[in-house]
Amino acid sequence: MSDRLVIILLILAAIGLPTRVAANEVAIAPAIEPTGLPPLGAVWREANPYRGNPLAIEIGHTAFNQACARCHGADASTHAAPAPDLRNLNRYCRRIAAPELNAACMRDNDAYFAKTVRQGKVIVGVTHMPPWEGVLKQELAWAILSFIESRVGGK
Ligand code: HEC
Structure with a gap:
């Protein structure tokens, strides 16, 4: 197979993925601030420092609905959203x-979550999810994960 054919097939495969939302989506920061949560600095943690923290869950809930819900479903609670539950x-x-x-x-x-959120999901040039590095504060990212985990088993 020629290189060009391989590239065309890869592009077709990427475009055809069922989870694709829209090409070239941009990340829009949530309006909420992580006020009251222990600040984490610039270096990303490897593990969620806020797991089970009620304030993180509350802030993460709002941040999720502001930044993630349009693709992943309001309150992390719907199976009808275009992006994975x-x-x-x-x-x-x-x-x-x-x-x-x-x-x-x-x-x-935790490491997979942080990596995915920071880098987004850009597959052969098609943006399935935009990268959040520099847009979403680390504190809010871990708060969002804490919220998502609090929703496990919910409707
Ligand atoms: C523009 C739509 C969009 C927005 C907004 C969005 N995502 Fe995504 N996200 C996706 C899509 C689509 C995928 C699946 C990509 C793939 O697998 O090709 C995904 C995948 C993920 C994954 C990996 C899921 C898995 O099972 O591997 C994580 C984690 C994630 N998103 C977190 C977030 C968080 C946190 C936010 C909010 C800060 C967010 N996303 C906002 C579209 C979006």
């Missing part, structure tokens, strides 16, 4: 009962 993110970890393995799984999950 983020409550499923840690579904594999939830099946692991052994505490140490579960914690390791959650650490991987």
